[in-house]
Amino acid sequence: MNVRTIKFFFGEALISLRQNLVMTIIAILTISVTLVMLALFVLLFMNTNTALGNVSRNLAVVAYLDKEISKSAIDQVQDQLTSISGIKSSDFVSKEEAWSRLKSKFKYQEDIVSLVAGNPLPNSFVIHIDRVENIESVIRELKLVKGIDLVRYGQDVVAKIRKFVHLFNIIAFSVVGFLLLATFLITINTINLTILSKKNEVQIMKLVGATNSFIKWSFIVEGFIIGSLGALIAMGIATSLFHVINTRIQVAFPFIGVFTQGTSLVSLNLAMLSLGLFIGVAGSFLSIKNLLKSMIKK
Amino acid sequence: MIRFRNVTKMYRKDATVLNRINLHISKDEFVFLVGPTGAGKTTLLKLILRNEIPDSGGVYVDKVNTRDFNENQISKLRKNIGVIFQDFKVLNRTLYENLAFVLKIQGEKKRVIDEKIEHVVELVGLQKKINYYPHQMSGGEQQKSCLARAIINKPHILLADEPTGNLDPDASWEIMQILSKVNLSNTTIVVATHDKSIVDQMRKRVIGLHGGNIVRDQQLGRYHERSHD
Numbered sequence: 001m002n003v004r005t006i007k008f009f010f011g012e013a014l015i016s017l018r019q020n021l022v023m024t025i026i027a028i029l030t031i032s033v034t035l036v037m038l039a040l041f042v043l044l045f046m047n048t049n050t051a052l053g054n055v056s057r058n059l060a061v062v063a064y065l066d067k068e069i070s071k072s073a074i075d076q077v078q079d080q081l082t083s084i085s086g087i088k089s090s091d092f093v094s095k096e097e098a099w100s101r102l103k104s105k106f107k108y109q110e111d112i113v114s115l116v117a118g119n120p121l122p123n124s125f126v127i128h129i130d131r132v133e134n135i136e137s138v139i140r141e142l143k144l145v146k147g148i149d150l151v152r153y154g155q156d157v158v159a160k161i162r163k164f165v166h167l168f169n170i171i172a173f174s175v176v177g178f179l180l181l182a183t184f185l186i187t188i189n190t191i192n193l194t195i196l197s198k199k200n201e202v203q204i205m206k207l208v209g210a211t212n213s214f215i216k217w218s219f220i221v222e223g224f225i226i227g228s229l230g231a232l233i234a235m236g237i238a239t240s241l242f243h244v245i246n247t248r249i250q251v252a253f254p255f256i257g258v259f260t261q262g263t264s265l266v267s268l269n270l271a272m273l274s275l276g277l278f279i280g281v282a283g284s285f286l287s288i289k290n291l292l293k294s295m296i297k298k
Numbered sequence: 299m300i301r302f303r304n305v306t307k308m309y310r311k312d313a314t315v316l317n318r319i320n321l322h323i324s325k326d327e328f329v330f331l332v333g334p335t336g337a338g339k340t341t342l343l344k345l346i347l348r349n350e351i352p353d354s355g356g357v358y359v360d361k362v363n364t365r366d367f368n369e370n371q372i373s374k375l376r377k378n379i380g381v382i383f384q385d386f387k388v389l390n391r392t393l394y395e396n397l398a399f400v401l402k403i404q405g406e407k408k409r410v411i412d413e414k415i416e417h418v419v420e421l422v423g424l425q426k427k428i429n430y431y432p433h434q435m436s437g438g439e440q441q442k443s444c445l446a447r448a449i450i451n452k453p454h455i456l457l458a459d460e461p462t463g464n465l466d467p468d469a470s471w472e473i474m475q476i477l478s479k480v481n482l483s484n485t486t487i488v489v490a491t492h493d494k495s496i497v498d499q500m501r502k503r504v505i506g507l508h509g510g511n512i513v514r515d516q517q518l519g520r521y522h523e524r525s526h527d
Contacts, residue, residue, distance in 0.1 A: 002405070004402075004405055004407070005405060008402045008403070008405075011402075012399075012402075015391070015395075019390065200387060200389065201389055203387065204387060204389065204399070204400075205403060206376075207347075207376060207381050207387075208376065208377070208400045208403055208404075208447075209373045209374070209375075209376035209377035209403070209404070210373065210403045211369050211370060211373045212369055213369075214373075214403065
């Protein structure tokens with residue numbers, strides 16, 4: 001394909017888009033609207049996952065050590081903790097520190113504390129898990145570590161969060177799948193209508209000796225333009241909406257800590273652009289293929 | 299140039315459109331296909347254009363059977379065949395853009411496009427309508443536009459299916475005059491028509507079709523068969 005042919009395809013696509021302006025606008029807006037819906041859902045999904053991640057990140061597992069554990073054994077435990085995958089960080093809390101924290105907690109009920117003879121608390125490690133999904137495997141390994149007497153964590157909370165994350169993921173992927181399918185079908189249908197209105201043009205192209213692949217290319221370029229314009233509009237709307245919604249959520253629920261990384265938004269925009277181009281090109285390709293098949297024999 | 303050997307074409311098992319047709323049209327000939335509706339005239343043109351394939355027999359263009367042509371060969375064949383129809387089939391663009399469209403598809407340079415367009419609009423007499431849209435032109439002018447598009451690449455063969463079907467007698471005659479001029483420049487012309495007056499005035503070869511059979515083939519023929527000429 002030479003430069004002149006490519007120029008011809010783009011020139012023809014622009015003429016055609018201009019001549020079928022209403023259908024073109026409908027096709028572009030269909031892609032934009034569905035992509036924006038998809039993007040907003042993905043943003044909701046990502047933010048919810050981020051928020052859940054934040055909650056689960058704050059979950060700490062406390063490993064209580066044997067009461068009579070030696071200093072060297074504590075060091076060995078600490079070494080072993082670093083080799084367990086899924087542990088983000090661990091902080092040693094000596095029994096003296098734990099006792100002091102307990103006393104400060106009960107500073108207004110000193111009489112209660114005074115009833116306890118000596119320091120009954122053991123040395124411990126407060127362990128942070130990288131992801132809530134890893135908590136059970138970490139617990140299993142902690143229980144095997146020599147020197148750890150007891151492991152405590154918020155089992156109920158973790159179980160609920162895990163169940164919720166699982167359910168949310170299933171729903172989110174199903175909805176995204178359906179949205180993608182709907183986007184694709186709606187767009188194909190719209191492009192199909194645009195292409196059907198140019199049956200005359202395709203007939204003339206065939207009559208003057210244009211090959212099927214040549215005709216397909218000219219419509220694919222048109223789909224490329226429709227898809228990219230639809231995606232660009234969607235990117236603009238989604239980015240603006242994201243900033244507005246994000247700001248409002250952060251003002252209303254500052255503790256949730258929604259994701260604000262620019263890179264995620266860039267990735268989302270790139271995904272939208274790719275999807276828009278794919279839908280435009282694939283939609284055009286399928287539509288023109290069907291038209292050629294139904295219209296003229298080879 | 300064009301040869302049909304025992305060509306049979308059926309659209310349904312019980313509907314034979316062309317029945318064992320044998321026909322030869324030489325280079326530079328001007329031929330009218332006449333006959334009632336359903337006689338097989340359009341199908342015959344479609345077979346030459348390789349828009350249809352015969353059920354049996356062979357259609358030869360330049361001594362080559364077109365039956366087993368692949369897409370590229372069909373494309374090449376059609377670049378050498380110009381076609382015009384009763385319904386004009388023009389794009390909703392200016393005459394210049396309609397003509398340039400064909401040449402751009404064939405990858406011509408701007409300079410060549412302009413030269414060819416200038417020549418062809420002069421031939422059909424539409425120099426002043428170069429920037430007109432189809433709706434700004436009369437039926438005759440629109441058909442001339444189609445004719446200009448069909449001959450812009452100097453095809454070896456020009457097929458015309460009822461080219462004057464929607465035109466008044468004057469416009470029909472103008473189209474025929476242009477076809478005659480094109481014929482003089484070594485283009486074989488095959489016209490399917492119901493237009494008695496132009497066939498009778500042109501006095502060219504007339505092939506009569508009826509019920510899918512060739513019922514007559516006369517040089518310097520008329521629309522209706524006569525025992526005396």
